[in-house]
Amino acid sequence: MSFQDRFYLNFIKDDRWLYLLDGLKVTLLITLFATLLGIVIGFLVAIIRSTYDRTGKFKIANAVCQLYLTVIRGTPVMVQLLIIYYVIFGSVDINKVIVAVLAFGINSGAYVAEICRAGIMSIDIGQLEAGRSIGFSYAQTMWYIILPQAFKNVLPSLGNEFIVLLKETSVAGYIALQDLTKGGDIIRSRTYDAFFPLLAVAVIYLVMVLGFTKLISILERRLRQSER
Amino acid sequence: MNDNVLIRAEGVCKSFSEKAVLKGIDLEICKGEVVVIIGPSGSGKSTFLRCMNLLEVPTGGHIYFNDVDITDKKINIDVHRQKMGMVFQHFNLFPHMDILRNMTIGPEKLLKKSPEEAKAKAMELLERVGLADRAHAYPNQLSGGQKQRIAIVRALCMEPEVMLFDEPTSALDPEMVGEVLQVMKDLAKEDMTMVVVTHEMGFAKEVADRVVFLEDGILMEQNNPEEFFGNPKSDRLKSFLGKVL
Numbered sequence: 001m002s003f004q005d006r007f008y009l010n011f012i013k014d015d016r017w018l019y020l021l022d023g024l025k026v027t028l029l030i031t032l033f034a035t036l037l038g039i040v041i042g043f044l045v046a047i048i049r050s051t052y053d054r055t056g057k058f059k060i061a062n063a064v065c066q067l068y069l070t071v072i073r074g075t076p077v078m079v080q081l082l083i084i085y086y087v088i089f090g091s092v093d094i095n096k097v098i099v100a101v102l103a104f105g106i107n108s109g110a111y112v113a114e115i116c117r118a119g120i121m122s123i124d125i126g127q128l129e130a131g132r133s134i135g136f137s138y139a140q141t142m143w144y145i146i147l148p149q150a151f152k153n154v155l156p157s158l159g160n161e162f163i164v165l166l167k168e169t170s171v172a173g174y175i176a177l178q179d180l181t182k183g184g185d186i187i188r189s190r191t192y193d194a195f196f197p198l199l200a201v202a203v204i205y206l207v208m209v210l211g212f213t214k215l216i217s218i219l220e221r222r223l224r225q226s227e228r
Numbered sequence: 229m230n231d232n233v234l235i236r237a238e239g240v241c242k243s244f245s246e247k248a249v250l251k252g253i254d255l256e257i258c259k260g261e262v263v264v265i266i267g268p269s270g271s272g273k274s275t276f277l278r279c280m281n282l283l284e285v286p287t288g289g290h291i292y293f294n295d296v297d298i299t300d301k302k303i304n305i306d307v308h309r310q311k312m313g314m315v316f317q318h319f320n321l322f323p324h325m326d327i328l329r330n331m332t333i334g335p336e337k338l339l340k341k342s343p344e345e346a347k348a349k350a351m352e353l354l355e356r357v358g359l360a361d362r363a364h365a366y367p368n369q370l371s372g373g374q375k376q377r378i379a380i381v382r383a384l385c386m387e388p389e390v391m392l393f394d395e396p397t398s399a400l401d402p403e404m405v406g407e408v409l410q411v412m413k414d415l416a417k418e419d420m421t422m423v424v425v426t427h428e429m430g431f432a433k434e435v436a437d438r439v440v441f442l443e444d445g446i447l448m449e450q451n452n453p454e455e456f457f458g459n460p461k462s463d464r465l466k467s468f469l470g471k472v473l
Binding site: 124126127129130131132133134135136137140144145148149152 | 281283306307309310311312313314316318320321322323324333334337338382383386
């Protein structure tokens with residue numbers, strides 16, 4: 001079979017390219033909301049943990065966070081996804097996209113938390129003292145003074161985490177969710193041609209990662225401008 | 229008691245895990261007074277200063293500010309800190325904000341001043357320390373002396389009743405010490421209440437109303453500068469002055 005014929009068979013015939021497009025939409029949807037969820041969880045956990053590290057407050061909350069970090073970072077994301085789908089929501093009829101967002105968001109939160117905690121702890125204690133000495137509360141000092149600086153410092157790592165998450169969502173097919181990877185796999189099962197669909201999937205991931213990397217470096221440069 | 233007293237420390241103790249740094253210090257600071265605290269390093273003078281606005285929480289004793297016991301756990305310390313400006317050895321300007329924002333964020337968020345009002349006040353203060361042209365610079369673009377002058381006026385923007393200085397010139401290159409001390413002298417002339425921890429004996433002699441000598445967590449001696457430097461009572465102070473003068 002010629003190159004053109006294989007291309008036609010894999011992508012054009014029966015509108016098979018739609019598997020890839022619909023899969024891409026699902027992948028982006030999961031990644032976007034899981035990232036947001038991960039950042040919210042991550043920042044909360046990071047604030048609780050760094051506050052505990054510095055002041056000794058939030059003892060119980062800190063223990064809960066520790067447990068969360070240990071469990072999430074100690075088990076594979078795919079196992080977590082399967083547990084959330086088959087165990088936690090086992091007897092409930094729930095949209096699989098929501099399940100995936102929850103699983104990947106909760107998973108990502110653990111990594112974001114440690115990134116953000118490192119970012120917060122990297123800010124000189126003098127900044128906290130200066131904020132407090134002006135009369136800001138601990139929360140205000142965090143919000144106006146510590147977090148903006150910490151965020152700038154952790155942006156490269158957060159970007160990296162986002163890229164990891166984007167690629168990790170490729171296991172969503174295990175709960176029969178038709179994401180990008182699953183889309184390519186479905187084409188393969190129809191056409192018995194592995195090369196074209198899987199290569200197409202890989203290229204799409206690569207292009208997205210390159211795009212985000214570029215985006216983050218632009219954002220980073222813009223944030224750094226204020227420092228000189 | 230004397231209603232001229234602004235800060236009263238009563239038996240202030242501070243220990244860091246077993247190690248006692250302050251061993252019961254009593255000190256009264258009156259309105260408009262300039263008190264300079266000196267002592268060898270490790271004597272607890274910075275810790276004592278930081279206890280005054282509770283950056284360090286004393287493990288014993290009380291601090292009264294305007295007759296309010298701020299060591300009482302029930303009071304909201306943030307409100308009282310607004311009235312106590314603090315200047316640090318390492319400036320601690322906010323690097324992600326320009327100079328003007330460094331100065332206006334406190335008044336805007338805490339004193340609920342309008343941005344225009346806060347800016348006008350900040351510009352007036354910048355004018356006074358000769359840095360009005362740097363209003364939109366970022367801290368990293370300034371020299372140490374400039375940073376410290378900004379740190380002083382940032383604290384003044386909150387219109388404090390007392391200014392606490394924690395070794396304000398110790399991290400500066402020698403040629404920049406003068407410009408910072410000049411700002412502090414001007415401030416003293418305007419009857420600002422000041423508590424200064426410093427190694428600048430010249431400043432103590434010239435500006436202080438009272439000099440306090442701390443050693444090993446104990447207030448050893450206090451007096452007006454003439455007596456303090458001219459006629460020290462304790463042997464400890466004599467030997468300390470012998471080394472530093």
